[in-house]
Amino acid sequence: MADEVELTIDGQTIRVEAGITILAAAEQAGIKIPVICYFGHTTANGLCRMCVVETKGARGLQPACVTAVKQGAEIQTHSPDVVRARRTILEMLAATVDLSEAPEIQSMLEEYGAKPERFAGGERRQPPMLDDNPVYIRDYAKCVLCWRCVQVCADDAQYAYAINFSGRGFKSSIATFFDKPMPETTCVFCGQCVGVCPTGALKAKREFLIEQGVSLVDVFYETRMRGAGKRSTGGPRLDKGG
Amino acid sequence: MDQSEQHELGFLDPILAEHAAGGRSGLVPVLLRAQSQTGYLTPPMVEAIGRALRVPLSEIHGVIEFYTMLYNQPAGRQVVRVCTSPICDQAGGHAALRAACRHFGTEPGEVTPDGEWMVEESPCLGLCDHAPAALVGETPVGGIDPPSPARWIREPEPIGLGLVGGMARPLSGRCGIIDPADLAGFEAHGGFGGLRRALESLTPAQVIAEIKTAGLSGRGGAAFPTGTKWEMTAGAPGDTRYVVCNADESEPGTFKDRILLEGDPFFVLEGMAIAGYAIGARKGFIYIRGEYPRAQRIVAQAIKVAVENGRLGEGILGMDFAFDIEIRSGAGAYICGEETALFEAIEGKRGFPRLKPPYPTTHGLFGKPTTINNVETLCAAAWIVTFGAEAYRSVGTPDSPGSKLFCLSGDVNRPGVYEVPYGTPLGDLLAMAGGVNGELQAVLLGGAAGAFAGPDHLDLPMSFEGLRAANLPLGSGVVMAINQKRDMRRTLLSLAHFFAHESCGKCYPCQLGTQRQLEVLERVVSGQGRADDLQILQDVGFTMTNASLCGLGMTAGTAVLSAIERWPELLQNGR
Ligand SMILES: Cc1cc2nc3c(=O)[nH]c(=O)nc-3n(C[C@H](O)[C@H](O)[C@H](O)COP(=O)(O)O)c2cc1C
Ligand code: SF4
Ligand code: SF4
Ligand code: FES
Numbered sequence: 031m032a033d034e035v036e037l038t039i040d041g042q043t044i045r046v047e048a049g050i051t052i053l054a055a056a057e058q059a060g061i062k063i064p065v066i067c068y069f070g071h072t073t074a075n076g077l078c079r080m081c082v083v084e085t086k087g088a089r090g091l092q093p094a095c096v097t098a099v100k101q102g103a104e105i106q107t108h109s110p111d112v113v114r115a116r117r118t119i120l121e122m123l124a125a126t127v128d129l130s131e132a133p134e135i136q137s138m139l140e141e142y143g144a145k146p147e148r149f150a151g152g153e154r155r156q157p158p159m160l161d162d163n164p165v166y167i168r169d170y171a172k173c174v175l176c177w178r179c180v181q182v183c184a185d186d187a188q189y190a191y192a193i194n195f196s197g198r199g200f201k202s203s204i205a206t207f208f209d210k211p212m213p214e215t216t217c218v219f220c221g222q223c224v225g226v227c228p229t230g231a232l233k234a235k236r237e238f239l240i241e242q243g244v245s246l247v248d249v250f251y252e253t254r255m256r257g258a259g260k261r262s263t264g265g266p267r268l269d270k271g272g
Numbered sequence: 273m274d275q276s277e278q279h280e281l282g283f284l285d286p287i288l289a290e291h292a293a294g295g296r297s298g299l300v301p302v303l304l305r306a307q308s309q310t311g312y313l314t315p316p317m318v319e320a321i322g323r324a325l326r327v328p329l330s331e332i333h334g335v336i337e338f339y340t341m342l343y344n345q346p347a348g349r350q351v352v353r354v355c356t357s358p359i360c361d362q363a364g365g366h367a368a369l370r371a372a373c374r375h376f377g378t379e380p381g382e383v384t385p386d387g388e389w390m391v392e393e394s395p396c397l398g399l400c401d402h403a404p405a406a407l408v409g410e411t412p413v414g415g416i417d418p419p420s421p422a423r424w425i426r427e428p429e430p431i432g433l434g435l436v437g438g439m440a441r442p443l444s445g446r447c448g449i450i451d452p453a454d455l456a457g458f459e460a461h462g463g464f465g466g467l468r469r470a471l472e473s474l475t476p477a478q479v480i481a482e483i484k485t486a487g488l489s490g491r492g493g494a495a496f497p498t499g500t501k502w503e504m505t506a507g508a509p510g511d512t513r514y515v516v517c518n519a520d521e522s523e524p525g526t527f528k529d530r531i532l533l534e535g536d537p538f539f540v541l542e543g544m545a546i547a548g549y550a551i552g553a554r555k556g557f558i559y560i561r562g563e564y565p566r567a568q569r570i571v572a573q574a575i576k577v578a579v580e581n582g583r584l585g586e587g588i589l590g591m592d593f594a595f596d597i598e599i600r601s602g603a604g605a606y607i608c609g610e611e612t613a614l615f616e617a618i619e620g621k622r623g624f625p626r627l628k629p630p631y632p633t634t635h636g637l638f639g640k641p642t643t644i645n646n647v648e649t650l651c652a653a654a655w656i657v658t659f660g661a662e663a664y665r666s667v668g669t670p671d672s673p674g675s676k677l678f679c680l681s682g683d684v685n686r687p688g689v690y691e692v693p694y695g696t697p698l699g700d701l702l703a704m705a706g707g708v709n710g711e712l713q714a715v716l717l718g719g720a721a722g723a724f725a726g727p728d729h730l731d732l733p734m735s736f737e738g739l740r741a742a743n744l745p746l747g748s749g750v751v752m753a754i755n756q757k758r759d760m761r762r763t764l765l766s767l768a769h770f771f772a773h774e775s776c777g778k779c780y781p782c783q784l785g786t787q788r789q790l791e792v793l794e795r796v797v798s799g800q801g802r803a804d805d806l807q808i809l810q811d812v813g814f815t816m817t818n819a820s821l822c823g824l825g826m827t828a829g830t831a832v833l834s835a836i837e838r839w840p841e842l843l844q845n846g847r
């Protein structure tokens with residue numbers, strides 16, 4: 031039997047396996063902590079900070095998804111400071127990104143009484159939609175930079191390394207090598223990035239076309255025929271020597 | 273790739289041959305060297321580099337995009353970087369930027385038609401004692417006459433070392449006195465005495481004990497006890513350990529490390545070698561910011577001379593100890609001063625800070641136990657091992673022993689580096705720097721990540737305990753004086769601009785918060801403030817401070833929050 035620790039979460043004392051995260055411990059206690067970037071199948075990087083909690087005696091707030099439980103810790107998951115941070119993060123995010131196809135984040139906005147209009151007039155990230163391949167579209171105006179697509183494309187799953195980042199800070203975005211269209215990259219069109227995207231920024235081309243009211247026959251031609259043979263072999267591939 | 277392209281890329285071959293064995297860790301050095309031949313990086317160049325170093329192309333793109341001194345668009349072969357951070361801004365930095373652009377008939381970031389020149393706005397260049405300052409190609413210029421770019425761009429006069437003053441100066445005493453390339457001169461003034469003593473008569477554990485007894489704490493900002501850090505690294509499991517010297521010095525208002533690097537480079541190397549001996553490392557890296565090309569040249573020369581004379585390399589000082597030091601250049605990113613982001617940069621990645629724990633002492637550079645110290649910390653360590661912990665403790669206060677380099681800038685009559693015992697009152701420091709030019713309004717302590725003291729703080733002892741009691745940071749030793757004529761809101765705007773520019777973007781509170789903070793201050797300064805702006809700044813500041821992933825975000829709102837507390841009416845709508 032693995033080592034156990036005892037800790038208190040929202041006044042409830044529980045015993046859990048040592049080394050697990052506060053997020054996992056809270057779940058065992060039936061307490062729900064909101065998450066945006068955390069995803070069970072990719073490496074957790076602690077990006078969004080929605081999951082922050084307050085630990086008695088500790089400085090600042092701790093991200094529950096990447097912080098291990100400690101013996102004797104007293105944790106509050108919905109203290110006024112926690113709520114203030116979460117609400118502010120949500121407001122700033124909603125004032126930046128199109129969340130119209132991210133229902134989970136929308137219900138968080140509601141739950142926390144977030145008022146994104148406080149940030150009205152601020153810069154939004156709204157690059158044009160990219161429709162450059164038959165398999166998926168990329169609408170980065172909806173991207174919350176959760177990194178999941180980059181991770182599944184790289185060491186977390188596919189080892190294709192087709193996508194990474196451009197810029198930094200507020201001006202960060204997901205990008206390919208010199209912003210080349212997907213068919214000219216090392217993308218293998220496995221579609222895993224589409225599967226993990228939480229906001230509709232990456233969407234299957236078929237779904238996109240059907241939403242646009244395109245007939246099923248035309249969808250077939252767009253996604254199966256038009257792209258046939260278009261996969262570039264001259265693109266920059268490490269294994270082929272350019 | 274066709275034949276002619278392959279031919280044109282021939283210049284890369286020697287660069288790649290030199291770095292291929294090192295793999296990805298050679299990425300930033302290779303990109304910098306390749307770019308120095310062409311002005312910017314093209315897809316074929318990057319493809320060749322990716323193949324040789326085995327790095328995926330999308331990731332190289334990510335790296336180029338992260339560092340402001342790497343370009344994937346046409347850039348001038350000569351870049352003029354004009355500082356617009358607060359100290360230079362006060363002294364005419366923006367006017368100089370505009371004049372330089374007019375001179376070439378370009379916009380910032382636009383290349384002249386002949387491909388030769390490009391003017392850029394730059395965050396603090398670490399030349400604040402020479403404000404307004406710029407970097408013309410690799411030449412640091414200062415005290416520039418903003419409206420006459422023809423003079424300072426076409427015939428740039430390099431600035432000297434700068435003013436080094438203070439009381440007894442154990443750490444900076446040789447700066448400006450000895451020739452930085454002259455090993456004999458360094459040794460005639462006591463240099464390498466600490467390394468000799470360590471190797472000849474102390475065990476590594478005794479060296480660490482000496483540092484602990486001295487009570488040395490880090491000079492890079494976080495003030496962590498150095499002896500404890502060395503002890504933890506020495507005790508971490510594994511055979512390979514590293515020493516890293518943090519010479520990224522990018523905190524606005526900080527330039528003390530430049531003085532040590534350019535004025536007494538062997539001292540820094542001595543400190544690194546002593547650290548290596550103490551923790552059981554045989555390799556060290558010194559990461560010098562890209563905006564310090566002169567310091568890089570001087571340190572490179574010192575390393576060469578030290579190796580030739582058996583002060584580095586195998587069998588140092590005739591003893592059974594080997595230690596090598598490699599220089600790494602930064603490429604334009606304040607965040608790479610954060611220790612784990614710095615490791616990522618050396619490893620050839622975007623400078624994203626890592627989650628902690630694990631800490632560098634067990635999982636540092638290349639995942640190995642690593643001691644990372646600031647330039648000044650390492651010099652102080654070398655001094656302690658040379659003269660002993662008792663001598664070190666004989667100045668300063670019991671809780672802040674030793675002497676400290678402070679960077680005085682802004683509205684003082686003689687800006688420069690002043691070395692004084694910890695505990696020296698703020699007013700004495702200002703007086704030493706020739707007094708305040710005009711009537712004092714505020715002093716920014718700790719840099720962009722700092723907070724404001726006021727004229728009521730002149731008696732404040734500049735020690736850790738003294739500043740803590742006043743709820744003010746010591747940080748890296750920035751003391752930036754601001755007189756009554758300055759518009760504090762503009763200072764805050766400049767700081768906010770810095771953080772929005774430098775946030776790495778990894779975590780939401782800082783990625784989004786630095787931008788929102790800037791936007792609110794922009795509208796307040798332009799008279800467009802809204803009723804709830806103060807509340808917004810406080811919510812954003814609170815969230816960045818408490819929920820950010822790393823020290824950049826945790827301090828990005830500090831100066832603004834400190835100003836709100838000190839001058840509640842300053843940012844009120846309609847002022
Ligand atoms: C955003 C940021 C920038 C930093 N920049 C520097 C720097 O330029 N130089 C430095 O020595 N420490 C810098 N630090 C502190 C380092 O992370 C680290 O604490 C320091 O190098 C440890 O050395 P010391 O213990 O000798 O001070 C920075 C920290 C942060 C969060
Ligand atoms: S595109 Fe989707 S999966 Fe990728 S970072 Fe953006 S939101 Fe996350
Ligand atoms: S606090 Fe800022 S600099 Fe640090 S990880 Fe977050 S976004 Fe990056
Ligand atoms: S869910 Fe924990 S940081 Fe995003």
Ligand code: FES
Nearest residue numbers: 355360397399400
């Ligand atoms: S060099 Fe301009 S503010 Fe430091």
